[in-house]
């Protein structure tokens with residue numbers, strides 16, 4: 791998938807939509823310059839997954855784990871989409887948000903136990919500045935590239 795967005799809101803909405811395709815266990819490696827929209831995308835993703843609360847950049851704590859709101863069982867069986875939130879993927883219980891901006895090597899993420907989240911089928915992991923820790927990208931991770939064009943234009947490309 792390759793899409794152009796023209797505002798932060800559009801990037802957010804694109805990610806919110808993208809979240810509905812996720813099943814759990816995905817590791818999303820976000821690559822793009824400062825201000826390219828990685829955090830905006832992550833916020834939309836969180837909204838689409840049904841994360842409650844505010845998602846902020848984890849630059850200082852390295853990794854934040856957000857619980858995904860569980861859905862009422864009845865509604866789950868009836869409908870895939872409820873309130874615009876992904877209910878089909880009830881398996882997803884957490885979103886792990888990593889910011890690798892300050893890291894010199896991926897080993898630092900291994901040391902704090904990030905791989906446990908990579909492996910977790912009930913978790914979706916998002917890594918901002920993932921290009922800084924390329925050596926620890928898990929097999930089969932999804933790469934998402936952000937390019938800044940003119941002004942508010944961004945190109946967002948998802949590669950398997």
Ligand SMILES: Nc1ncnc2c1ncn2[C@@H]1O[C@H](COP(=O)(O)OP(=O)(O)OP(=O)(O)O)[C@@H](O)[C@H]1O
Nearest residue numbers: 795796797798801824825826827828829830942944
């Ligand atoms: N099409 C767009 N998509 C996303 N953000 C946009 C867009 N157009 C303008 N912006 C602006 O660009 C900035 C994107 O910030 P954001 O924090 O999401 O980037 P980032 O890639 O996470 O940067 P950083 O590397 O500093 O964490 C925001 O100020 C936002 O308002």
Ligand SMILES: [Mg+2]
Nearest residue numbers: 828829847918
């Ligand atoms: Mg960011």
